[in-house]
Every structure is written in structure tokens, then in C-alpha cells.
Ligand SMILES: Nc1ncnc2c1ncn2[C@@H]1O[C@H](COP(=O)(O)OP(=O)(O)O)[C@@H](O)[C@H]1O
């Protein structure tokens with residue numbers, strides 16, 4: 405092929421791809437209008453930790469009719485659940501609402517591994533939805549999708565791009581205009597979109613965010629950008645009063661997007677699925693990582709509060725046990741003790757762009773036990789991260 409034929413071929417690929425994506429997105433949207441997670445009466449009283457009679461009383465007080473649905477079965481959705489919980493006296497609440505003090509900083513956790521397919525996106529979605537729904541402290545949780553592939557955004561803001569919402573790339577590259585009287589802070593706050601979980605918001609990625617790496621290279625090359633790692637951190641500074649915890653999902657690469665995520669973060673979680681390939685790749689990555697840190701430190705990052713490895717997609721087998729043992733030999737202080745187990749329910753939820761915390765049990769008709777086990781395991785995985793966060797806040801408070 406000569407020059408112009410090559411250009412034409414690339415254009416053909418682009419055209420085919422654009423049309424494919426358009427159709428796929430329409431189909432996904434049609435099948436995937438997400439509903440709020442709903443709870444049966446038994447599930448609701450377990451969730452709130454009160455007996456069914458007490459539940460009934462507060463559901464009435466909240467002026468909710470749990471049998472108004474077509475099938476007239478008792479059910480309330482997650483938003484209604486939060487209203488009911490809001491009416492409970494302190495003595496009946498599982499936990500009191502968390503109020504972050506001035507000394508306690510927003511925890512920004514980057515989920516990173518240069519290897520693809522290790523569970524970064526599934527972990528980010530599960531941990532964020534877990535922190536937002538399963539802990540009655542009512543943490544205000546933010547998600548940022550730094551991966552231009554925008555998978556995480558399809559979970560929680562599937563219509564953002566079509567509706568012209570700003571993406572994280574738009575904010576970083578400054579590709580928007582302020583309306584009269586509008587502040588950057590307002591624009592940033594509005595870009596964190598509400599989700600089907602009452603206290604979880606997401607700053608989505610858009611396909612156009614793929615242009616970000618090129619944009620950075622050009623700016624850095626022409627000396628128009630003095631500190632190319634701090635753009636995301638500046639964005640987060642604008643909304644830190646609105647969130648207690650922010651999780652950042654990253655692309656499987658070490659470009660400017662990932663460096664910005666690392667620079668903005670106060671802690672790091674490395675997901676690692678336990679196969680020989682993934683461990684090899686991750687070890688090569690860890691061999692290189694001091695050089696990443698040197699650049700971040702040079703840009704005045706103050707250091708991380710915690711750094712942990714989260715084993716993901718874990719299947720029980722003798723090979724896995726052997727691999728785990730060798731991981732413990734070398735990385736013991738960094739390994740979370742609860743691994744994120746492989747589960748058909750997690751796989752199914754992720755293919756529906758949901759997690760076990762924003763799906764209703766009735767949406768997983770196959771096996772209630774499988775779903776419940778996955779939910780329990782995801783809760784344990786999330787709890788160990790919550791414990792690390794609480795430790796950081798405790799230390800900050802006592803300083
Ligand atoms: N605990 C799990 N159980 C079952 N499948 C999982 C689990 N974790 C991840 N997966 C599957 O592995 C695939 C890759 O995960 P993903 O989070 O997209 O990886 P990454 O973001 O690192 O590329 C997903 O399609 C998901 O279905």
C-alpha cells in the first residue's frame with residue numbers, strides 16, 4: 405500500500421469502528437437502564453439492623469408505600485432506604501453518620517497496575533459502591549475514570565457522553581467554556597454526576613479522552629505546561645469538601661493520565677490476579693516503580709498513607725496456593741489478607757455493568773447463595789480498605 409492507500413485504510417477502520425460503537429452503545433443503553441437496587445422486607449431489616457416491625461413503623465413515617473409496585477410485593481429501593489435510615493434515632497442506627505473534621509483529609513485512592521485485565525475496573529466499582537452503600541457512616545464517595553476506554557463510566561454514567569456531560573479529560577485539557585458568572589469550582593462539582601447510588605458520584609471518561617496523551621506530549625514539548633502531573637490533583641482540590649473518599653480507576657499504561665492519578669492520590673491499591681503471567685508482569689512493573697515515584701517525588705508529592713496489593717479473581721486451587729505462598733514470601737506486609745474471589749456473580753454483574761452492591765438480589769436469579777457469597781466477600785474486601793482509611797483519619801486527627 406502506498407501512503408494514500410494506508411490513509412484510506414485507516415479511515416475505513418475508523419468508520420467501521422465508529423458505527424460498531426454507536427450500535428453497541430445503543431444496545432447497551434436499551435438493555436441497561438439501571439434501576440435502583442431494591443430490597444425485600446427481610447433484606448431491608450437486615451440491611452438496617454432492625455426488626456421487621458420497627459422497619460414497618462419507619463417506612464410509614466417516611467410516607468413510603470412499599471406495596472405500590474405492580475406485583476404488590478413489599479420492596480423499597482436504595483434511595484428510600486436512605487430516607488428510612490435518616491429517620492432512625494441514633495440508638496437504632498448501625499453506625500453514626502461520619503463527619504470528617506478539618507484535620508482529616510479526603511482520601512484519594514488510585515487503583516493501578518500496568519497489566520490489563522487484573523481487575524482494576526471491577527475492584528474500583530465494587531469498592532466504591534461498597535463504601536457508599538454498606539457502611540452506615542454514609543461516606544460521600546467519588547469515582548474518577550482515568551481510562552479513556554471509559555468502561556467504569558459505562559457502569560455509572562452510561563449516558564454522559566451522549567448528553568454532552570464534561571469528562572475528566574475535558575476538565576484536564578480545559579476544553580469547555582465557563583458560562584457567565586460560573587466558577588471553575590461549580591463546573592468541576594457538576595461534572596461529578598449522580599449515580600444509582602445516593603452518595604456515589606462519578607467523574608466520567610469520554611472516548612475523546614484518548615486524545616489526552618497526545619495533548620500532554622504537545623504541551624510539554626512546547627513548554628506550555630510546567631507541571632504536567634498536577635492537573636488532576638488541582639481538579640480534586642476543587643471538590644474536596646464534597647467527598648470523603650475518591651477512587652481513581654486507571655488505564656493499563658504509564659502515561660500522563662496514570663501519572664496524574666498517582667500524583668493526586670494519597671494511597672495506592674494494586675490489584676493483582678493470581679496467574680503466573682500476571683504475577684510476572686506485575687513484578688516487572690514493581691521493578692520499575694521506584695522510577696515512577698522519583699518523578700512524583702520530584703514534583704513534590706508528599707508520600708502515600710498506605711500502599712496495598714489486592715489479590716483479585718482468586719480461584720481456589722493448588723496452583724493458586726503455591727503462587728500465593730511465593731507472593732507472601734516477598735510481599736507479605738503489602739498484601740491484603742482477604743482476596744477478591746473469582747465468582748460467577750461478579751462476572752455476571754460486571755457484564756451487566758453493575759456490582760453486587762448496586763444490583764438487586766432478584767436480578768441474579770441463578771443462585772442466591774452464589775450472589776450472597778460474592779456480596780459477603782466483596783464486603784470483606786471493602787472493609788479492609790475502610791480500616792486503612794480509618795487508620796489514616798485517626799492519625800490525622802491525633803496529629
Ligand atoms: N472477582 C472476579 N470474579 C469473576 N470475574 C472477574 C473478577 N474480577 C474480574 N473479573 C473479570 O475479569 C475481567 C477483567 O477485569 P477488569 O476489572 O476489567 O480488569 P482491568 O480493569 O484491570 O483491565 C472482567 O471482564 C471481569 O468480568
Ligand SMILES: [Mg+2]
Nearest residue numbers: 524525551555
Ligand atoms: Mg479497566
